[in-house]
Amino acid sequence: MNWLAFASIISAAMAVSFGAIGPALAEGRAVAAAMDAIARQPEAADTISRTLFVGLAMIETMAIYCLVIALLLLFANPLLK
Amino acid sequence: MKSPLSSTILFHVGPVPVAACVGATWAIMAILVLGGILVTRRLSLVPSKTQAAFELIVDTVDAQIRDTMQAGPGPYRAFIGTLFVFVFVSNWSSLVPGVEPPTAHVETDAALALLVFFAVIWFGIRAGGVSGYLKTFATPNPIMIPLNFIESITRAFSLMVRLFGNVMSGVFVVGIVLSLAGLLVPIPLMALDLLTGAVQAYIFAILAMVFIASAISETKPPPAVSS
Numbered sequence: 353m354n355w356l357a358f359a360s361i362i363s364a365a366m367a368v369s370f371g372a373i374g375p376a377l378a379e380g381r382a383v384a385a386a387m388d389a390i391a392r393q394p395e396a397a398d399t400i401s402r403t404l405f406v407g408l409a410m411i412e413t414m415a416i417y418c419l420v421i422a423l424l425l426l427f428a429n430p431l432l433k
Numbered sequence: 434m435k436s437p438l439s440s441t442i443l444f445h446v447g448p449v450p451v452a453a454c455v456g457a458t459w460a461i462m463a464i465l466v467l468g469g470i471l472v473t474r475r476l477s478l479v480p481s482k483t484q485a486a487f488e489l490i491v492d493t494v495d496a497q498i499r500d501t502m503q504a505g506p507g508p509y510r511a512f513i514g515t516l517f518v519f520v521f522v523s524n525w526s527s528l529v530p531g532v533e534p535p536t537a538h539v540e541t542d543a544a545l546a547l548l549v550f551f552a553v554i555w556f557g558i559r560a561g562g563v564s565g566y567l568k569t570f571a572t573p574n575p576i577m578i579p580l581n582f583i584e585s586i587t588r589a590f591s592l593m594v595r596l597f598g599n600v601m602s603g604v605f606v607v608g609i610v611l612s613l614a615g616l617l618v619p620i621p622l623m624a625l626d627l628l629t630g631a632v633q634a635y636i637f638a639i640l641a642m643v644f645i646a647s648a649i650s651e652t653k654p655p656p657a658v659s660s
Contacts, residue, residue, distance in 0.1 A: 398500070399500070402497075402500070402501070402639065405632070405635065405636060405639065406636065406639055406640065406643065409595060409633075409636040409640065412595070412599075413591050413594065413595045413598075416594060416595055416598030416599065416602075417594060417598075419598050419602060420594055420597075420598055423436075423437060423438065424438075427436035427437065427438055427439075428436070428438050
């Protein structure tokens, strides 16, 4: 195992682990805010939950990008060819 | 371990290789089309149980379109509904033993995202004409033209990566757990996978609606302010 492979594996793990922190915190805040809004205004629950789903998908995309970067590093690394 | 970016070749049609995910896509398309023909063959005013169940699906899609796009569902029902049903069925096709969901491969998701990309252009042009659609790139002012242009490409790209990442990571995690632990251990993860698949199908359809609605609403002139 050469140094490039070693560095790729380490950075793939770091990309996922650190990349998941931000979206996790953000999704927590978004869900908490939506819960708050639904508790105050239960009749708007439909609209709020639909917007929440779309927003969560947007936030989650950041973590998914990190995952894709990690997979590229592990399986389609141009430097290791 | 097999790379999630590679695909297994099923057979060759002449010089063109047909991958396993393409075969699964064709099978799902055939099932959906045949099912649609069978269900709508004998429609009656007083619905049977099957017809009522499928009318419920159509009604739900219509209601979502009406709520999200603030427009009549007529022109969009076919596209959005097909998109939702196809993504949903392909995400859940992992329930069939031996079938890998086609959406777990980046090619299928790229095709779906490309469809949404062209649908946005098509519906935008239909709502406001070519010049009206091109003018939406210059809103709120011409400085935004490069940004709006890039945005229209990156959001199709993010649509692709989102669906691919979610479905593929589900398949991947189930594979890893299966190789580490025994027979029944991955079942809770597969249940979670089904939930994610349903939510992702919903989100894909909703985002397609949001993008199309933004292309349509921007072509309309702003309502005149009455004093």
